[in-house]
Structures are given as C-alpha cells and as structure tokens.
Amino acid sequence: MVRLVTYRRALPFLPVLTLLAMLGPVGAGLIGTFLPAFGHLPAAGLVGPSLDPFRDLFGWAGLPRAVMLSLSTGIVATAVSLLIVVLITAGWSGTRVFRVLERMLSPLLSVPHAAAAFGLAFLIAPSGWIARLLSPGITGWERPLDLLIVQDSWGLTMTAGLIVKEVPFLLLITLAALGQTDAKRSVTIAQALGYGRLTGWLKTVFPRVYAQIRPPIYVVLAYAMSVVDVAVILGPNTPPSLSVQIVKWMSDPDLAMRLQAAAGALLQLALVMGALGAWRLAELIVAAAGRRWIATGARGKLDVIVAQSALGFGAASALAILLGLVVLAIWSFAGYWGFPDAFPDELTLRNWMRHGPGTLAALGETALIAVTVASAALLLTIGCLEAEYRYRLRFGGGAVWLLYLPLLIPQTAFLPGLQTMLLNLGADVGRVPVMLAHLVFVLPYVFLSLADPFRAWDTRMGTIAAALGSSPDGVLWRVRLPMLLRPILTALAVGLAVSVGQYLPTLLIGGGRVATLTTEAVALASGGDRRAIGVYGLMQTGAALVPFALALLIPALVWRNRRGLRHG
C-alpha cells in the first residue's frame, strides 16, 4: 500500500523528472563549455575571463574551411533529403510503390549511421564494389582511378552519407504528419480541378505537413552540421569539419587546447543557431514564392518526370544503404580480394573467428547500455503520458520544442563541457554517466514515438474498465498498456536503435573505457581493415535491427487470436 501511495505521489512529478533528465546534462554541458571558452578552467590552473581561446581559434588556419564544411554539408544534406522526401510523398503517397517504401522504412532507419557510412565508402570509392563490378569489362580499368571520392575536400561524399540516412527518417516523420492532415480528400479535390497528383499535393497538403514536420527538420539540420562519426568515416581531413576538429582538440595532451575546443564548441553552437535562423528565413521566402505559384494556377505539366526522378533518388538512397550492407557482409567473409575482381577469391569464416569474441564483448556492453537506457526512457515516457491523462495536464505548442531542444543543441557543443564538468566533480567515468548521456538523446525519440498512439487510445475503454471496478492503475496496466503493446515495443526498439548508434556521448563521457559496437567500429576506421569493419558494421546493424523485428513479431504472436489488437 505504501509503495502504491508513493508511486501515485511520484506520478505528477514524472514530467518534471523527465525534463530534468533531458535538459539537465545539456545545461550542465553548456556551462562546462562556456567557462573554458572564456579561459576559465580551474582544473588546469587557468582562471578567466580571457578572450585568448577565441584568438587561438580564429588563428587556426583551417577554420574558414572547417566552418564552410560544417555549414555546407549540414544545409545541403538537410535540403536535399527534405526535397526527396517531399517529392516522393507528393508524387506517390497512396500508391503501391509507396507502400513498398513504407515497409522498407524500419530496417533502413535502424541501420546505424556509422555502418551506413562504411557501406557507402566500400561502394563508391575508386576501388569500391561498383567500380569492381564494372571493371575491367565496361570501364577498362585494371587499376582504380586516382580520384578523390571518399573524403573529398567539399564533403560531398559525407553529405551523401547523411542524405541516405536522413531520407528514411524524414519520410517516417512525414508519414506520421500525413495521418493528421486529411491529405487524401485534398488531393482528390485538387485532381478533380485538373491538378496533377504531385502539384495538387504540394499546393494543398504540403503547407499543413510542413508545419508539423518543422521541428524534426531542424533536428536533422543541427545533427548534420555537427555530426562526428559520419564525418570521420566519409569527410575530408585537410582540414576536417569543425566538429571533428573540436573532438581532436579535446584529446590533445596540451590542456590549453581544451580552451580552444570549448571556443570552437561555442562557435559550432552559434553556427547551428545561425543556420536554423537562416532556414527559418528561407521558409518565409519559399512560402511567399509558393503562394505566388499557387496563385498562377499551374496544373503541373512536369509532374510525372519530377515524381519519377524523386523516386529514382529515393530508391538510390535506399539502395545505397542496402548494397552497403551487402558489401560489408562480403568483406566480413572475404579472403584475398584484389581489384578489379567483382568477388573475393574465396569466402572464409576466419574473419568472424578472429573478431567474433571482440564483437561479442562489445555487443554485451552495447546491449546492457541500450536496454537500460531505452527501458528507463520508456518508463519515464509512459509515466509522463499517464500523468498528462490522469491530471488533465495540457502542454502548449512550446512543450514540443522542449522535447526537441536536446536534439537541436549540437552534441559537440555540450558533450565536451559535460566531460570536463564530470571530471572536475571527480565523478568516475564509465557506464553510468554514459547511460545518463544516452538518455538525453533516447528520451525524445521514445517520447515522440509513443506519444501519438498513447494519446489516440480510445479513452472509453478506460471508462468501461472503471465502471467494471478497475482502479486507475488497473486501467493502465491491464487495459491500456496491453492494448498499446505494439507501439510500446516500437518505441522501445527506437530507443534501443538510438542508443546503439551513439558515438560521441559514449566516446567522450565513457573516457574510452566503455567500448560499444559503435565506438569500436569507428575506431577501426583509422586502421582501414575492411574485414574487421565488415564484421563490426554488421554486428552493429544487427543490434539495432533485431529489436525492430521483435517489435513486429511479438505483438503478432501475443495477439495471434486478437485480430483487432495486432495493429495496436
């Protein structure tokens, strides 16, 4: 009884606790970045304020290019992904092709960024699989061309690597928004007025959809501008992008470089904020142009071509991930594989025998962290949503932005500060701080994934159960949660996949002692052993993919005789 009472008392505070878990580390990390950026790092015997860190930062010869790279890769990747997603949705939603795409979404989404980046590199490098398949027969190349494709100075390959991963994410978000826009009837009316399917959708549905998907687009922009693992694998190095350089400075033996790193982190934060502002301005311009376009009454002569090419780009980005995984798999079993052979001389289990034990240890660590963090996030989320339901809490539009806030602050802006702060506090690095850092990124995704289905649950079920004598807890545990089994498992799988893919929080907060599949795989990037990368990349993908498969399978088994619940 006592436990139940405290539990009920705790419930109203869960939303506060959740916010604290999400925003606390971000705030602490930003303070931990702000102070050293102005020369204040008592641990190193440095007391500010001073502008020297910024002077050093602006004195670094690589800064203009690093800043340009951060801006260009982030903005181009976001704009191109959004364009592909919008045009595919406009041209194909409601068709059979679209349903095929929908079905491929979960697996594509769950492939970690690092694995997708490795796969892409192994595909499109001058000695990559595509060149091997075409050589020497079609191209006549006996040796790979000396072409700067991977790690190109403009970051184009890195941008492509980001696009192939952001397209499925934005498509998922768009699909969710589509459900609330009454799109079908709008398009039908537009078509009846003679508009093409694509033009009709853009003119009637897109403005409503965009208003809903704006926060996740900003998240993609902030992420793409400050990503580290993809940049390490695919990005240039002479100089690297600003975020990669910040991480390098953080690991310099000279502690004074941490001040420069902190100054860089603040610059990164300013860049992201500036880019978000510029994006908002561009939205207004596009909206004005769009209204003029609508007013012209153009019916869309080019619809078919545009829709076809959008589908082509979308398919290419999906194919890049899938073929990338195939080539990772081939490398993981490859014996000697010289250029331009399309396949290895022999397939062998040796690579798996060699790296198997190492991957299993890393898998254990990965799973322990992911399961703990995703479960905690799920509990907090359900608690928040239930509190909202029971106490009729109302969150305004601003609350959604609070959820997105930790995803809008670039990781490189607050994680270095958080590491310095933990160190100053004498808190031991290791698994628990890493879990707390993961929670910051996992919570928003779990919440966003579960909130809509949870709120959409038919509350009359609760009324019936209460009328039959069930307590509010009974309603939650015996009616609501079982009915929501599938979305709950999906939210859990999302949380697991997000945690599995975390690179920077694990690296910086773990102090190198916490070795997950992702940190191990990215560490292998510098060694260039493609067989080992193949093994780790596949294991990493598996760790993220299996939970999604289970989230589909378990409800189908549990509700095999309850057809109405299977799609929860």
Add this chain to the structure above:
Amino acid sequence: MKHLAVLAALLAPLPALADVNPADWDAVTAEAAGQTVYWNAWGGSTTTNDFIAWVGARVAEEYGVTLEHVKLTDTADAVTRVLSEKQAGENDDGAIDMIWINGANFAAMKEADLLFGPYAEQLPNWAIVDAEGKTVQTDFTVPVEGFESPWAMAQVVFVHDTADMPARLGSMQALLEWAQANPGRFSYPQPPDFLGTTFLKQVLVDILPDPSVLAVPVTDATYDAVTAPLWAYLDTLTPNLWREGKAYPATGTAMFPLIADGELDLSISFSPGAASTAIANYELPDTVRTFVLDKGTIGNASFVAVPYNSGSKAGAMVVANFLLSPEAQARAQDPAILGYGTVLNMDALSADDRALFDALELGIATLSPAELGSVQAEPHPSWMTRIADDWMTRYGVSQ
C-alpha cells in the same frame, strides 16, 4: 569469505596506497592477483588487438591479472586523461593502468611527473633484454631511466608491390624522382599520426648531409635552416602523392588495402614483419616485398609505461614483465601473429627459449636482421612536434 571481502573493502583505502616495491617481485605478483589492468593501446590494428587479447588470456591464467584493452585512436588521448585526472585530484585510482607509449608522449609524461617508476630495470625479465644492442634505454634521445619498459622494436621499411614496382629505391631523393615519374602511387599517413611524422623525419634524416644536428633539442636558430630542404622536398612531392595530397590515409595499416587494390605501389611501415603478416591475413597480395634505404632507416622501441595514479601498478608490472618473456616475444615476432622485432638478447636466452625464435618463419616479405642494415637514431622529440605543427599548417589545412 564475505567478512574477508568487507574487511578488505574497509582496509583498502587506508594504507594511503604505498606503492609496491618493484624489486620485491614476490610481493608484486601477490598483489597483482585479482587486479584489473586497463591497458591503453592504439586499437586500429586488428593483429595488435588480437595479440593483446592473447596477453590478457595468458596473464589471467598465470597471475590472475585481468587485462582490459582500451583501444585508442591516438595515444595522446591517454596522456590527456592522466593529466586531467591529476588536475582533478584523482591520485589513487585513475582510469589508466598502462600505456603503450614512446617518443613525445613519453617525454611529456615523464617531464610532468605523470609516470610511476623507475620500475623497468627491476623486472625479472630485464636480465634477458638486449640493453646494449637495442635502443631501449633512450627513447627518441630522452633517457628512459626505468620509467617505461620496452616490448617491441620497430624500424622503418618501405613496402612495395613488385607486380607494379619491381625495383627498390636507395634514397629519399630516388623516392621523389620515382614519385614524379609515377604520380598518385605513393602516400604516407597524415601527421600527426606517428608513422606520418616518422616519414617526415625519415626524409629529413636521409636528405641532410649531417643529421647529427637533430640529436639535440630544436632551437629557433636552427629550425628554419635545417628544415628548409624538407619543405622544398615536400612541395615537390605533394602534388605527386595519391589524391594529389588532398587526402591522406589515416594510419599505416590503412595503406595496406590501398596496395591490395592497386591504388598505391609504395608505402611505408614501422614494422619490418607487418607486410608478411598482412599477406598471411589476405590483406596484401603475395607479390609485396619490403626494402630499406642505402643509409639505413629510423628505428625505435615501443614501451609500456604505468601512470603514477594507477590503482593496479603491480598488475601492470606483471603484464610488462610478461611482455618481455621469451614466450610473448617469440609470439610477437611471428609474422603470422604480429611481426614485431624482439627486444631480447638471443645470447642471454636458454637453448629452449632460443629455439622458439629459431623456429620462426620470418615470412617472404620480411628482411633478415642483416638486410635491415643500420638503424638511424630518432631525432629529439622537440623536432617532431614542431615539424608536425608546421606540416599541418602547410599541407593539413590548405586543400
């Protein structure tokens, strides 16, 4: 048992952790049993990782020491870590118990009093180390004084695929001319990677008429004049590098797949046996061979050091001593495993132990000790730091 554990937990923080005396080896092994040693070592090479895992299995079996390999991308990370711990007052049980180290990182840690020691010459296996013939008592001209224990010898060799590039080259000048005639077929790892900076030093040592100026710390007065030929050399070489010098391989091992693919004909390695090992692991074609320059090439030893704030110093010393055992040294030298040069003195070994080494097949791409020729000394670390910084400004951010 439970009471004992509680008692131990209560007592543990008390003795202000007087460090174990390295000379009292029985006490060291007794204290080591049950300790966990976090060995921070570069983790980019899977063969090295496998070797370290094997060391872990052996010391667990023999001494009850648990060895955890913390895989670094850059050894400087570990130095930072210890430094930050000292600043934060973590003096008793830091995150790092042992570091694979040499050169500038060692010089920095020794100077900042971040190392435990001296301990190396008290290890039982020090007796069989070839202290006379190998550079194990100085590290890049810095006196070691027992603050790190050697475990492998490295020497620069050039790795070439004879299918595309049959002849060896005798000097760095010859390499430059070959690269101009064959643009895009050579590269070196991007400094500050240690092999990349080693390449820069190798250029300098080979093209200077008298490299002895590099043995003393750099001064502003000497730096510009001494390094001018290096920058002239690189200005000519860079446009003829792989990808025209707009991208570099991250590390030495990252160049092997590029040779296997035929992107590169020539690269360098700091491990005379690594090419043979890579052939055995399908990472290089069996047409690959190695060579050294006419005047010889730079060589140095790899060491392990123990941070002053390690909580498992005894365990770390047990691992350091095990690394010097004939068993571990012979395994490290086996090109099918690692292919690193031994630091042991063959004459000091028993007949059985020497047989371990005699039985090794060095591999088709590995030069014999006689063919490896004379070893050139490493310049003082201060040179490397300045040259690496300058390189980054000149070539690392300009593309």
